[in-house]
Amino acid sequence: MAELTNLESKLGEVIGLAMAAQGATQKVSRLDDLDGDLEQELERMQSEAKEAEERATEIAGSFEGKKTAILEEAREVKQKATEMMQDYLDRASDALDGFEFLTMAEAGEVGHWEILKTLNERARNNGVQELVEWGIPIQQRHLETVRQGSLKLASEEDPNETS
Numbered sequence: 834m835a836e837l838t839n840l841e842s843k844l845g846e847v848i849g850l851a852m853a854a855q856g857a858t859q860k861v862s863r864l865d866d867l868d869g870d871l872e873q874e875l876e877r878m879q880s881e882a883k884e885a886e887e888r889a890t891e892i893a894g895s896f897e898g899k900k901t902a903i904l905e906e907a908r909e910v911k912q913k914a915t916e917m918m919q920d921y922l923d924r925a926s927d928a929l930d931g932f933e934f935l936t937m938a939e940a941g942e943v944g945h946w947e948i949l950k951t952l953n954e955r956a957r958n959n960g961v962q963e964l965v966e967w968g969i970p971i972q973q974r975h976l977e978t979v980r981q982g983s984l985k986l987a988s989e990e991d992p993n994e995t996s
Contacts, residue, residue, distance in 0.1 A: 835902040840956045841893075843949045845903040847968075848889045849910025850942045854882035854975075857918050857938055861931030864922075866989075871928070871982050878975050885968055892960040914938070929986040936983050939976040946972050 837845065858879040862872050893903040921934045950965040 835899050837899065837902050837906065838956075840949070840952045840958065840961065841896055841899055841903050842906055843945065843952055844889060844893055844896075844961065845906025846910045847942075847945050847949055848886055848893065848904065848907035850914060850938075850945055851882045851886040851889060852907060852911040853914035853918070854938065854942065855879050855886070856915060857935060858882065860918065860922065861928070861935055864926055864928045864931045866986065867928040867931075871932075871985070874978050874982065878978065881971050881975070885971070888964055888967065892958075892964050895958075895960050929983065929990065932979050932983040932986055935979040936976070939972065939979050943969070943972045943976050 858875045861867075862875040862879075867875075890900075890904065890907075893907075894900045896903065918934060918938070922930060946965060946969050949961065950969060953961040953965065
């Protein structure tokens with residue numbers, strides 16, 4: 834297996850998180866107490882995560898002889914993120930639990946994308962530059978969407994009800 838640079842490894846992590854995000858949005862969309870507006874937002878986020886995976890995978894292919902290793906990194910990250918989700922969201926989880934998890938996950942994704950951008954400031958890979966310019970605003974919007982969704986769902990909870 835090819836040895837990855839920090840930039841290539843971070844690209845793999847971004848791909849893996851995009852893969853995991855597709856599964857996470859799908860799982861949260863099936864939780865109880867989810868309204869139609871939030872469900873639509875999750876569908877949009879899932880679609881954009883798929884596009885992020887596709888775009889980043891295309892960029893991975895531009896690193897000569899490294900695509901397989903980058904995608905292996907992506908699969909490992911996806912597996913770790915999926916395990917975290919399974920630990921956090923159990924059978925008793927509701928939509929608020931799901932959105933709380935997505936808030937943590939999206940914050941992590943924003944961070945990974947911004948780190949990829951920072952690493953690329955010295956590497957100066959045009960494909961990565963275009964990818965982060967496209968992806969960071971979307972990831973920031975995803976974070977704000979799930980944060981607002983969490984707050985909306987929390988506002989509908991009875992603070993005095995036992996859990």
